[in-house]
Amino acid sequence: MIYDQASYRDDSDELYEPLLVEKASKEVAVEDGPLPDDLTRDTLEMPELSEPELARHYTRLSQMNYGVENGPFPLGSCTMKYNPKYIDQVAGLDDAAVHPDRSEGSVQGVLDVMATVQDYLASIGGMDEVTLQPPAGAAGEFTGIAIARAYHRANDDERSEVIIPDSAHGTNFATAAMAGFDVVELPSGEDGRVHLEALEEAVCDDTAALMLTNPNTLGLFERDIEQIADVVHDAGGLVYYDGANLNALLGQARPGDMGFDIMHFNLHKTFAVPHGGGGPGAGPVGVVEDLAEFLPDPHARETDDGDYELYEPAQSIGKVHGYHGNWLNSLRGFAYIARLGGDGLADTSEKAVLNANYLATQVDLEIPYGPFHHEFVASAGDLDAADFAKRMLDYGVHPPTTKWPELVPEALMTEPTETESIETLDALATAFDNVLAEDEATLASAPNRTTAGHIDQASAARNPRLSWHALEDGEE
Amino acid sequence: MSDTTEPGNPFTPHTPSDVEQMLDAVDADDATDLFDIPSAVRFDGELGIDARGEQELKREITETLAQNDELVEFMGRGHFAHYVPSMVDELSMRSEFVTSYTQYQPEIAQGFLQALFEFQSMLVELTGLEIANCSIYDAATALGEAATLAQRVRSTSGDRVLVPELLHEGKRGVLENYADGPDLVVDTYPMDDANVDVDGLEAAIDDDVAMVYAENPTVRGTVEENASAVGDLADEHDALFVLGSDPVAMSLLQRPADVGADVVVGEAAMLGLGTAYGMGTGIFATREDYLRQVPGRLVGASEDDDGRRAYTLTLQTREQHIRRERATSNICTNQAWLALRVAMHAAHLGADGMVDLAERMVELPTELAADLDALDGIEAPVHDRHHFREFAARTDRSAADVAADLESEGFAVHAIDDHLLQVCVTDVNEHATDDLVAAMEAVL
Numbered sequence A: 001m002i003y004d005q006a007s008y009r010d011d012s013d014e015l016y017e018p019l020l021v022e023k024a025s026k027e028v029a030v031e032d033g034p035l036p037d038d039l040t041r042d043t044l045e046m047p048e049l050s051e052p053e054l055a056r057h058y059t060r061l062s063q064m065n066y067g068v069e070n071g072p073f074p075l076g077s078c079t080m081k082y083n084p085k086y087i088d089q090v091a092g093l094d095d096a097a098v099h100p101d102r103s104e105g106s107v108q109g110v111l112d113v114m115a116t117v118q119d120y121l122a123s124i125g126g127m128d129e130v131t132l133q134p135p136a137g138a139a140g141e142f143t144g145i146a147i148a149r150a151y152h153r154a155n156d157d158e159r160s161e162v163i164i165p166d167s168a169h170g171t172n173f174a175t176a177a178m179a180g181f182d183v184v185e186l187p188s189g190e191d192g193r194v195h196l197e198a199l200e201e202a203v204c205d206d207t208a209a210l211m212l213t214n215p216n217t218l219g220l221f222e223r224d225i226e227q228i229a230d231v232v233h234d235a236g237g238l239v240y241y242d243g244a245n246l247n248a249l250l251g252q253a254r255p256g257d258m259g260f261d262i263m264h265f266n267l268h269k270t271f272a273v274p275h276g277g278g279g280p281g282a283g284p285v286g287v288v289e290d291l292a293e294f295l296p297d298p299h300a301r302e303t304d305d306g307d308y309e310l311y312e313p314a315q316s317i318g319k320v321h322g323y324h325g326n327w328l329n330s331l332r333g334f335a336y337i338a339r340l341g342g343d344g345l346a347d348t349s350e351k352a353v354l355n356a357n358y359l360a361t362q363v364d365l366e367i368p369y370g371p372f373h374h375e376f377v378a379s380a381g382d383l384d385a386a387d388f389a390k391r392m393l394d395y396g397v398h399p400p401t402t403k404w405p406e407l408v409p410e411a412l413m414t415e416p417t418e419t420e421s422i423e424t425l426d427a428l429a430t431a432f433d434n435v436l437a438e439d440e441a442t443l444a445s446a447p448n449r450t451t452a453g454h455i456d457q458a459s460a461a462r463n464p465r466l467s468w469h470a471l472e473d474g475e476e
Numbered sequence B: 001m002s003d004t005t006e007p008g009n010p011f012t013p014h015t016p017s018d019v020e021q022m023l024d025a026v027d028a029d030d031a032t033d034l035f036d037i038p039s040a041v042r043f044d045g046e047l048g049i050d051a052r053g054e055q056e057l058k059r060e061i062t063e064t065l066a067q068n069d070e071l072v073e074f075m076g077r078g079h080f081a082h083y084v085p086s087m088v089d090e091l092s093m094r095s096e097f098v099t100s101y102t103q104y105q106p107e108i109a110q111g112f113l114q115a116l117f118e119f120q121s122m123l124v125e126l127t128g129l130e131i132a133n134c135s136i137y138d139a140a141t142a143l144g145e146a147a148t149l150a151q152r153v154r155s156t157s158g159d160r161v162l163v164p165e166l167l168h169e170g171k172r173g174v175l176e177n178y179a180d181g182p183d184l185v186v187d188t189y190p191m192d193d194a195n196v197d198v199d200g201l202e203a204a205i206d207d208d209v210a211m212v213y214a215e216n217p218t219v220r221g222t223v224e225e226n227a228s229a230v231g232d233l234a235d236e237h238d239a240l241f242v243l244g245s246d247p248v249a250m251s252l253l254q255r256p257a258d259v260g261a262d263v264v265v266g267e268a269a270m271l272g273l274g275t276a277y278g279m280g281t282g283i284f285a286t287r288e289d290y291l292r293q294v295p296g297r298l299v300g301a302s303e304d305d306d307g308r309r310a311y312t313l314t315l316q317t318r319e320q321h322i323r324r325e326r327a328t329s330n331i332c333t334n335q336a337w338l339a340l341r342v343a344m345h346a347a348h349l350g351a352d353g354m355v356d357l358a359e360r361m362v363e364l365p366t367e368l369a370a371d372l373d374a375l376d377g378i379e380a381p382v383h384d385r386h387h388f389r390e391f392a393a394r395t396d397r398s399a400a401d402v403a404a405d406l407e408s409e410g411f412a413v414h415a416i417d418d419h420l421l422q423v424c425v426t427d428v429n430e431h432a433t434d435d436l437v438a439a440m441e442a443v444l
């Protein structure tokens, strides 16, 4: 048993931990201050707890939460690797805390790190220039597709469609739509990869870009990648690389060498920036030379005399973040890459792929598509994948991503990452196989050893209570 | 393995015999055999990145960052710092928080979900609106999201959004990019002494306007006195009133719901984070009517199968992983951990602490502006308004030159126009105001 929280259920019949305001709150009247009354609010109510009480509150909350250091976290597509401690320490350095409007001359240290990590990422991706502006993967997609749009406009060639394989992540579709494009969904071939003929049928004069993940979300390398890029390029489109799965390719293959024109990196997946319960991340975007002039404003670079500066690229798409992106995560990413070096990065992908392949040999589940790399998508077969996942929690491990990609029925998308040991992988395999041997009724009644029991999602959505105010109203 | 630069990733647990056993199991001679990559696109070059030991690397980063000049910053314009209590750092860094993921398995993520629910609740309290999400990247992207929401919820088509003529260039620029896809046009309305020029707004607004944006405090640091008038004008034209603010300002200034705001966006990173070269924590709050059009994640209360209150991500059918190209936004990863830190910091302050801090943010710029105004060659504040944290000052000399000279004296301020400086003072730099005034006197 790696993680057992069942004892929390004995504490109370009503809840697991009271809200701060349920412990103590105070409403103050806002009056007699430095502003006239008609420019101020009337009252403010906030929790009213001492620091020691707050420390208990948040420690307790942390104990009701599962992180990478609690046990394996094989969420496919999310790359939940161990986050080395020194990374957070360097992000906490006083000199990293500067105001974004400081003169360039007075923040040479920050700009030096930015320009260097841009170069590192360019080398890793086989790209010519990299911007650190986008604050997450989806923001990287938005930036990349805006660059594609600007490129076509600069050629007086307004295009209206973005092609996306059916197995792609939801952000790809949403990004294309947000940027004003029609989405053309590409059905995958029988082998789970892009089907060249289908792609040839899908491209046309209106194709602005193809968005592709490689290895794709089934963990499969798009072997025809060069032809795929040719088909799109011949139609005048650009090829965008969704870097969510880059952990499979570090030092092994580079999107730029495969024919991709634009890509994003996920520093919070591949480069060990902690996920922080859902963010902040960082989604730098790399481009080939012809597209460098479209990068967002501002862009960091080294000058001829060895200083660093910010400038606006000639045909910049403009701003995608209020300032300079999630700078502290650019710094964290730098710290990770510099610690590992080129050889360490290559070793990372080898171990990530070895771990996924080893784990796959240890589980009894069917894995319809292969050969896979850093992740595999198993099928829960006759069992419901969501229930399967809930039951895995009872074995003290975090379950895989479920029900996606839909090409695999009852998908269990599993990505162990390179930082798990063989012993942990064996324990994980045991958890998979134990659940597989159980009946649907057992699964449906899970989980039992977690902080909370099975949570009713439907009622949360039917009767939305999104604040402590809404809870109080409900009680009245 | 504490400080090795041996080839390989120091954070993998594999011993050589583990690797052998695993290779055996997968029937491969070498891990590289497992890659199904055509040789034409296999990379056999060098990445050209040297590995460093941890100690060496920390020294290198410390030295690199030390190239930054040590300046006392009197800067704001949307990115602010307040003192962050040590408790926030220590407790938010607990690995269960910082190394966890989005709460797709709520049964083992109750802690983070509850913290985010508390964050949302604080914003509901501060704004007076019913709904707050659990963060957007930053204030600028939150504004972009607000514009597209305004267009979606409007019953008739409307393709214009109105923003103040004085607006932070980062917000304006990001808004332009969000506006491009849905073919929204960004137009401006005039300002009068840094607040909304209500007559000018009335002249600029028509029934084609889907959103009117205003800020309190404004980008010049003035307290907006016409917020209600903006709300009324927006209402008359069936436009959404989107108000930009922040949690400290909202602790004192008119409650957004009371001036008719339909959406509140803004920056919250002055709580819990402070100066981080622009890294932010975007907030997004709105009326219940627009619940199903909200971008980003929402945490709701529900029950588990024992009937205990439990929290979960909810209304996910708005989001990209379910709704794909029909999602309300493409946002997936957000700023959750920073939202946790905002909530911790706000809870540490409490209601008295929040209001006291906010009142101090009115007093400090008034005091500093008066001290500067007493010098020759500078007029402060320029705007005859109440101020919050910052103010503009007119200099006889070129503002850029004054700012550059101040830098040599160890201070950073904004030069925002030929003869205009902007100066921001909060609890983190108030200890140095006398020194700033002395330096200013020397350089004017």
Ligand SMILES: Cc1ncc(COP(=O)(O)O)c(C=O)c1O
Pocket (backbone or CB within 6 Å): A077, A078, A136, A137, A138, A139, A168, A169, A171, A172, A213, A217, A242, A244, A245, A266, A281, A283, B331, B332, B333
């Ligand atoms: C394949 C893929 N693409 C894009 C994204 C979006 O990245 P982010 O969450 O950083 O916005 C994800 C995130 O889970 C992903 O798995």
